[in-house]
Amino acid sequence: MSSSDGATAVARFEIQGIELIVRSNDRLILSRVHDTYSWFAASGRRVTGHGPLATVEVACLQEADGDAIIVDAEGRVTTWAEADQPLVGLFDAIVAGVIGALSRTGILAIHAGVVVLNGRAILIAGRSGRGKTTLVLGMLRRGLDLLSDELALVAADDQTILAYPRGLHVRPAALGLFPELAFLAETEPYDLGGGSEWSVAPAALGRAFGTRVRDVIPLGAIILLDGDPVADAEPDLEPVPQAIAAMELLRGTPEASWAFDEVLARLPRTIGGVPCARLRSARLEDTIDAVLDFAAGPTRVAG
Amino acid sequence: MTIDDRPSAGPTARRDVTLQRVGREAILHDGQNGQAHVINGTAAQLWELCDGRPYDELVAAFGAVYGRAPAAVADDVRRTLDSFGALGLLI
Numbered sequence: 001m002s003s004s005d006g007a008t009a010v011a012r013f014e015i016q017g018i019e020l021i022v023r024s025n026d027r028l029i030l031s032r033v034h035d036t037y038s039w040f041a042a043s044g045r046r047v048t049g050h051g052p053l054a055t056v057e058v059a060c061l062q063e064a065d066g067d068a069i070i071v072d073a074e075g076r077v078t079t080w081a082e083a084d085q086p087l088v089g090l091f092d093a094i095v096a097g098v099i100g101a102l103s104r105t106g107i108l109a110i111h112a113g114v115v116v117l118n119g120r121a122i123l124i125a126g127r128s129g130r131g132k133t134t135l136v137l138g139m140l141r142r143g144l145d146l147l148s149d150e151l152a153l154v155a156a157d158d159q160t161i162l163a164y165p166r167g168l169h170v171r172p173a174a175l176g177l178f179p180e181l182a183f184l185a186e187t188e189p190y191d192l193g194g195g196s197e198w199s200v201a202p203a204a205l206g207r208a209f210g211t212r213v214r215d216v217i218p219l220g221a222i223i224l225l226d227g228d229p230v231a232d233a234e235p236d237l238e239p240v241p242q243a244i245a246a247m248e249l250l251r252g253t254p255e256a257s258w259a260f261d262e263v264l265a266r267l268p269r270t271i272g273g274v275p276c277a278r279l280r281s282a283r284l285e286d287t288i289d290a291v292l293d294f295a296a297g298p299t300r301v302a303g
Numbered sequence: 304m305t306i307d308d309r310p311s312a313g314p315t316a317r318r319d320v321t322l323q324r325v326g327r328e329a330i331l332h333d334g335q336n337g338q339a340h341v342i343n344g345t346a347a348q349l350w351e352l353c354d355g356r357p358y359d360e361l362v363a364a365f366g367a368v369y370g371r372a373p374a375a376v377a378d379d380v381r382r383t384l385d386s387f388g389a390l391g392l393l394i
Binding site: 260 | 323326329332334339341342343390
């Protein structure tokens, strides 16, 4: 599925002060990268006001024999033989490079979705397939604002969560739950990894749900998705101690693999005083109600 | 090894095991095998007293934190130290 014309083009983005440069000689690859990172290209915002804090550069180059090579931010080269797969590998290289660069600027990245209720961030963590994106989409439809669907970026102050509004990677099943996203079926699906086939940019979410992107929001609640969603059942939400939540978040924090003690020391400052719960997702609207009730309890969220 | 088997030095926390308090609980991270254990705040208090002092002094110090006589906390201390020992967290 190559659309290579031999000439290498460049796409540039800025993610919370990190300049991301993606090079490719495949226009389609760059177009799809843009689909996912469009918000960062359009915003042009910088946290420093003095240029990027660091630069991450990755490349995906189609070769004449149909193979593709990916060069990650560390300069490591991998070869991808299958025509459709380079995009998945490229996204992995981008995410790894960005997380590493953010780490060096003091920003901690945790795999989690984050939405905003009454000025407080609800962090939704869980392994792939636990219904994170579905829950995020459902909460956006209820009018909550978006911080992220993939990474919760903990600011260097350890108190606030920063925006990371990468396009939401949705699976075909989501179209049945969200008729507002029916327009996706009119576009060509492609493999984004994990069974996802479309990337929905924040601008499209704005048109579908009226979603707004927020930035720099204090943490208000932590939801840990536990087990596979059960479609025809009551959701099961159970408060858990913060130490249990910290353990779960550590598992979803790439930086913990090379700086465990430092991450362990930071997390208490971030989640201290924040109510935490374990959730087995079930019927979508009931699940959303349970999360909102938990997060918006009168003693938990002020205004 | 249980507490009664200790011939000389009192319970001593391994230096490569770190304690991080999180809310009312805490996490013990074993730097040797990468395992982490969630413990409650009371166990964390006891862990911080595992500096090699003799067992009787440890029990007394722990009881003093909570305003209890040593005899009133001895069983809990023994059980918790045995758990630490079973996890290999003590020297």
